[in-house]
Amino acid sequence: MEKKDVIIIGAGVTGCAIARELAAWKLDVLVLEKEEDVCSGTSKANSAIVHAGFDAKTGSLKARFNIEGSRRMEVLAGELDFAYRKNGAFVLCFSEEERGQVQELYDRGIKNGLTAGDLEILSGDEARALEPALSDEVVCALYAKSSAIVCPFELTCALAENAVKNGTEFRFLSEVTAITREGADGFVVELAGKERVAARFVVNAAGVFADKIHNLVSGKKLSIQPRKGDYLLMDKEVGGTVDRTIFQLPGKLGKGVLVTPTVHGNLLAGPTAEDVDDPENTATTAEALADVQARAGRSVKAMPFRQVITSFTGLRAHEAGGDFVIGPCADAPGFYDAAGIESPGLTAAPAIGLYLAGEIAKAAGAERRTDFDGTRKAIPHVALMTDEERAALIRQDADYAQIVCRCETVTEGEIRESIRRNPGARSMDGVKRRVRAGMGRCQAGFCTPRVMEILSEELGIPMEEVCKNRPGSELLCTASADEGGVS
Amino acid sequence: MTDANTIIERGRVGILVIGGGPAGLAAAVAAKRAGVDDVLIAERDRMLGGILNQCIHNGFGLHTFKEELTGPEYAARFISQAAELRIPYLLNTMVLSVDRDRNVTIMGREIGVRTITADAIVLAMGCRERSRGALSIPGYRPAGVYTAGTAQRLMNIEGFRIGKRVVILGSGDIGLIMARRMTLEGAKVLTVAELMPYSGGLKRNIVQCLNDYDIPLQLSHTVVDIRGKRRVEGVTIAEVDQARRPIPGTEVSYDCDTLLLSCGLLPENELTRMMKAGISPVTGGASVDDLLQTDIPGVFACGNVLHVHDLVDYVSEEATLAGENAAAYVSGSTGRSAADAIVEIGVDGGVRYTVPQRIDVGHMRDSVTVRFRVADVYRDRTIAVYRGEKCLSRRKTRVLAPGEMEQVKLKKEELAGLTADEGLRVVLED
Structure with a gap:
């Protein structure tokens, strides 16, 4: 049987961050992902915020990894060349009665490890002077200067690519169905296809499925509650409506509805919070989308909802205990959890990765690799280049002169490179997340046929096998209606 | 006759037509026939003809050619005309940016990234789907x-x-x-x-x-x-x-x-906005005068980028006019009145907009076609044109629907001496 030192289950941002940090050690690491690509669950549909760290309960794992992750994210953005912008955030207060809660957030931020320079309480007018679109009802606001925005897709891909560069293996469409103990020192992980792989250490980074994975080995059960949140994404034309991330005072189910620019210049509003039974329920509802509009409209005057280009739903993996579950599993030595990773999970991922990699390396008695290369270069982003940079790139490869996605100015060269990377795009969604083809205002109306062709060419598969994401999501069909059983 | 690469190398062109679909082709053909030798079409797709290439059904050309053609056949007529006139074009080429002085950055496989300056521009980028x-x-x-x-x-x-x-x-x-x-x-x-x-x-x-x-x-x-x-x-x-x-x-x-x-279809006016040309909130396209000229001199618009059409025949007709006017502009023969002498065309009673939106009475052609759409389905209405309180024309209609474009013709002789204060309106009446 194939044997690895470490198996990581889940190639979301947490799994990929753990993989990237483990790659710094002399360990043989395999990442198993049930979808066709990295960043296919919770990591792909969230607010894309690097939270400052004032919100989580002092002393919680959320607070600790938030503060550490926020600092580490900035460093990583340099090492791994992904889109990141420290734009700052406001938490708005709409009534005199709630003023105390703003002070509480400030105090908690300081206790959590932020400095007085990171936080400031502004009057309503001071807040509006910085963000003129804010509602007239704002009486005061907490200003968190270290809050940032990031591209969650590029972050996850960058972590994964960097792990692969340093010897990590990723296997996709590989759903874990069973984990059994193998002697005193290790596990056997069984996949849906009955394939089995042994490993000394198993890391559970399975997002909304982390309870199922954990409960395969542990008697101390976890319970993950998928919590659905709907978002509205608006055109880049109105991306400048606000410059900072605009929160409202947090409620029982989370941080509430925010309004934020994205790192690519769109405007994002959401999420709602609704507990659902199905961990794959990513359906938006009219009620939730209306709720986003109503709530966002409280923060920002004249929200440009006529400029919505798409809506989506993300699922947070809420653990019953309310905190992250990170570290060794008490009754299954060698099994490590990174579970209950809901907000501020994206922020925390780099710190969780570093921490768990260190713990596992210590337990394994592994040495540091001397040849670890912690850098990665982004796929060229023609839209953001100067004409001189574009010309230089085109001289090397004329595919970078051929625009395929006109809304986002994405070239054929970028799309081909996104597929050639390792791990590379295997689907339309994979291309979209890596290079933004189809992310723009026409929502892939024009570029779909061409991106399909390029995927077909690069992957050596017929057009009929090109998928939106995992198998079953083919864009074309092969049989006619008479063959298909029309009722 | 100059080929596309020579024009790009030179960095200057008489008329740049952005888009090689039905509007761009008709505009380029008209401009060339009007005597401008130096016309270049930039097309982002891999062939000329635009959306017509995928419209393989018939029903095109009844007005223009008095026969029923498929989309590709209709496009081929204009592509042949452009070929006969030896109008240079670039395929797989996209205009990335353009400014009010008509400096254009253009990128494509054959040319790389280049900047050229155009004496006039015809916007013919078409539309996208909601x-x-x-x-x-x-x-x-x-x-x-x-x-x-x-x-x-x-x-x-x-x-x-x-x-x-x-x-x-x-x-x-x-x-x-x-x-x-x-x-x-x-x-x-x-x-x-x-x-x-x-x-x-x-x-x-x-x-x-x-x-x-x-x-x-x-x-x-x-x-x-x-x-x-x-x-x-x-x-x-x-x-x-x-x-x-x-x-x-x-x-x-x-x-x-x-x-x-x-x-619904949405005019693709990213470049128009980049130039900060005035855009009609109703059509989603540039706001133009009777020359189909935007509020930037030398920049013209036609086809679905200007307003969404129902029939391609009207696109061709409109684009021909834009091409001729662009040609007149570069040869310096376009007379234009001062801005305050140009009259906005008002709408009322269910007329949503007109194209053109304004008219230069002093320099208009003998006859100007004004196209419009209505807001709802109307039965037994009259389309009327008013100069101040005076009715210039009336036409009874049985059914008007938002899906169909309507038109009225304005005659120069009827508009002589018209001022903005007096006003010009296209209205629906019972």
């Missing part, structure tokens, strides 16, 4: 949701089958055409749902594409849910009230693998 995202249709986001035009391209250009059981939302012309097309290719089109109480398409397409194939059209209906985590498994359609809100209890579920959207 997407599922822009419509905020709730539900899952699986494969199998296409705009009608994307589906049309995949079927008619690329030669693929996209689905077996189809629901269509929106009764725009492409959606209607695709209902028939998919039926002919063996798919079952279950229904066409239209949010509005009337169709957005041409009457003839309702008859020929739906009625002839027994495909039900449900007016005042919309899609309220999309099912299927990977590929579409079904959609739910509900009736809507007068405020276009779904009526609870009217939901009907359809098992299907494909949802096509034909819910």
